Amino acid sequence: MKECIVTQFREYYNNFNVKPGEEKFIPYHRAYRKLVYNKRFFPYLVLLIFPFEVLILLFSNRIILKICELTKLTLSNYPNALLVKSSNFLTDFYVLDLPGKYPSYLFSLVTFIVSTIGIVLSKFIKSKPVKLWTIYALLLILVSSIFFMFFPSKFPYNIKTFSELYFNTEIGIWLFVPIIVALSLEFAPSHFLIKFFIVFLVLIYSIVFGFFRYAFFLYVILNLSYLFLPVLYFVFGPILDFTYIVGFFSLFLGILSNKIQKDKRFWRWVY
Amino acid sequence: MGVLILRIYLVVLTVVISLYAIRHFIFSFNRVFGEQKLGYQDVLDSDLPTVSVLIPMHNEEKVAGNVLNALLNVDYPHEKLEIIPIDDNSSDGTRKILESYAEKYPNLIHPVFRDSSAVRGKPSSLNDAIKVANDEIIIVFDADYIPSKGLVRDLVVSFLDPEIGAVMGRVIPLNVSKNFLTRFIELERSGGYQVDQQARYNLGLIPQYGGTVGGFRRELILKFGGFDPKVLAEDTELTIRTYVSHKKVAYMNRAECYEESPETWDARARQIRRWSRGHNQVMFKYLLPLIKSPFLSVKEKVDGVFLLCIYLVPPLILFGPIDSIILFFLGEIQILRGALVFLLLSAYTTFGLFAPFYEIGLGAFLDGGTYRLFLLPFLLFNFFFNMWYSSLGFFDSILDIITKRNPTWHKTQRFRNGGDLDCCS
Numbered sequence: 001m002k003e004c005i006v007t008q009f010r011e012y013y014n015n016f017n018v019k020p021g022e023e024k025f026i027p028y029h030r031a032y033r034k035l036v037y038n039k040r041f042f043p044y045l046v047l048l049i050f051p052f053e054v055l056i057l058l059f060s061n062r063i064i065l066k067i068c069e070l071t072k073l074t075l076s077n078y079p080n081a082l083l084v085k086s087s088n089f090l091t092d093f094y095v096l097d098l099p100g101k102y103p104s105y106l107f108s109l110v111t112f113i114v115s116t117i118g119i120v121l122s123k124f125i126k127s128k129p130v131k132l133w134t135i136y137a138l139l140l141i142l143v144s145s146i147f148f149m150f151f152p153s154k155f156p157y158n159i160k161t162f163s164e165l166y167f168n169t170e171i172g173i174w175l176f177v178p179i180i181v182a183l184s185l186e187f188a189p190s191h192f193l194i195k196f197f198i199v200f201l202v203l204i205y206s207i208v209f210g211f212f213r214y215a216f217f218l219y220v221i222l223n224l225s226y227l228f229l230p231v232l233y234f235v236f237g238p239i240l241d242f243t244y245i246v247g248f249f250s251l252f253l254g255i256l257s258n259k260i261q262k263d264k265r266f267w268r269w270v271y
Numbered sequence: 272m273g274v275l276i277l278r279i280y281l282v283v284l285t286v287v288i289s290l291y292a293i294r295h296f297i298f299s300f301n302r303v304f305g306e307q308k309l310g311y312q313d314v315l316d317s318d319l320p321t322v323s324v325l326i327p328m329h330n331e332e333k334v335a336g337n338v339l340n341a342l343l344n345v346d347y348p349h350e351k352l353e354i355i356p357i358d359d360n361s362s363d364g365t366r367k368i369l370e371s372y373a374e375k376y377p378n379l380i381h382p383v384f385r386d387s388s389a390v391r392g393k394p395s396s397l398n399d400a401i402k403v404a405n406d407e408i409i410i411v412f413d414a415d416y417i418p419s420k421g422l423v424r425d426l427v428v429s430f431l432d433p434e435i436g437a438v439m440g441r442v443i444p445l446n447v448s449k450n451f452l453t454r455f456i457e458l459e460r461s462g463g464y465q466v467d468q469q470a471r472y473n474l475g476l477i478p479q480y481g482g483t484v485g486g487f488r489r490e491l492i493l494k495f496g497g498f499d500p501k502v503l504a505e506d507t508e509l510t511i512r513t514y515v516s517h518k519k520v521a522y523m524n525r526a527e528c529y530e531e532s533p534e535t536w537d538a539r540a541r542q543i544r545r546w547s548r549g550h551n552q553v554m555f556k557y558l559l560p561l562i563k564s565p566f567l568s569v570k571e572k573v574d575g576v577f578l579l580c581i582y583l584v585p586p587l588i589l590f591g592p593i594d595s596i597i598l599f600f601l602g603e604i605q606i607l608r609g610a611l612v613f614l615l616l617s618a619y620t621t622f623g624l625f626a627p628f629y630e631i632g633l634g635a636f637l638d639g640g641t642y643r644l645f646l647l648p649f650l651l652f653n654f655f656f657n658m659w660y661s662s663l664g665f666f667d668s669i670l671d672i673i674t675k676r677n678p679t680w681h682k683t684q685r686f687r688n689g690g691d692l693d694c695c696s
Contacts, residue, residue, distance in 0.1 A: 027639070029525065030637060030638050031524040032524065034302070034303060034304060034305070034637070035303050035637075037304035127536060128536035129653065129655060129656040130652070132656055133652070133655060136655065147600060156600070156601065156602025157602065161602075184627075184629035184632070187303050187629065187633055230600070233599070234592065242651075243651050246628045249628065249629065249632065250644050250645050250646070253644050254642060254644035257635075257636050257639075257644060258641045258642075261639055261641065270306065270307045271306055271307075
């Protein structure tokens, strides 16, 4: 009889894919379960943030220089590309400078017409979030094309000033990445070194991504004109950075959740 | 001068966003590591109060049978229970369904039928039903909800505490795997209930009565003179009025109830717009009474202000990029200060409109979610969507004040096929 009940229990747990040895742990109900608090939460948080902040503050100018040098290599068709000195209140740094392309009146007019048609046609996009994003991007192009049709000489940016804006934003992102990633990761019950590695990974990704995006932005500006600069900055700018930050976090948390859901060492009930 | 105003706006926006970000960090920390305040479900008392369960319905033939069957199955003593489905001038088969149930269970189900002469909408429907309800406690379910067997009891025992004026349970989407939208809604629900509501309850702040899977004392709402038919968020209104009347709202995280989430973006858009409009109506009406009330502690007042202003944030953020774009064309954003402000804006974008990504992720994590956590980055799509329709709701509420018009109630579309549902008993 006893054996029969045990077998039934085993079958019951097997239905829930519980591995041998885990049968004794009946998970707490989700309503009031919580995680074990690590007393080192805040010290670890500081350790996850502080070293990276120092590194960025010390080396951001060199990273920017490297990105600009690599970007310059990709612009081999533009021999007049120069590295010029710039600064912000944190550091001096070098950015690329070369003559950009201004749109002709005809190009602005055609872009205006195409973006207007695009906005009208976007009503056929079924997914509302995609539709809203599309309209947002097209509206930016529309406003930009109107600007260049009527006030082309008043456009306040050239490649140098745009590069300054871009890298000021990048420094901000690099400074924010460790803070945001560490804050979110520190809640997860995982080893400090793993979290440290993830913060490092996200930061490296951010720097590499920053290079590719800069090169892409310059390519567009040099080939298609300044008209697309606003849409590049406001649609493919910092917003994208935070998407991959969440991406890394969700990947980490999803994998961790798979591993520890049935491990009672990590869970507490109410207290 | 213009540029200065635009810059000040960005600074103010950054401050507002930062305050909400700090609030969400505190909530997440408390929910994940803090001591959890239990609900009252473990209280044993043979002398339970009498209960009227109200179910407002307008063209609910697809779901009416499901909710009534579930309520007939609850373990609350039937002699102390009364079920009042409210047919708000339906043009489909809802009336017939209710009549057949009333005929079959005359001692338990007492429907209220409202014709076209009555003011439509949930608040008016509830007012009519409260007039005929005889019991001390009112519990409300929307028609698409499937209460489990012990749910009514779990909610009602809270009222044994005389301090409690209203109670709220947890909403769990039933149709999660239908599409991306329903999965996103489930994630947002996890963050909202598992973390946000429970943390507010833990911290002695203001958990929100959500208008369904919850209830209130009949005498309390009668004291208020019923729900205001012009307010579309009668739930938020009741929450604030409860606190201003020296009562509290209890949140019962264990009292779970299944709901049907909207399955199309159109239905979701209308829902969010209505929530935002109603919530902002309440904000305009009750912000000062809340601050002035002698019955709320300072932390309750602070949380109340955050709660009331939550739907004010989307239009504020909507103007943020517009502001930034104007500054961009004026060449004013190239300073680091401007870039940082935009960064904060973007950070909040990723963090989500009503809860940051990690709060939503932790909610799903505590819920036992695994693969669905991989969907978190896609919440970015929701951000623009929520921001846009919440902002439209805000402008609706402004127009309501200016024109003094009567808002029309648009009910959420249902997607169930009308068949039997055996999911949650």
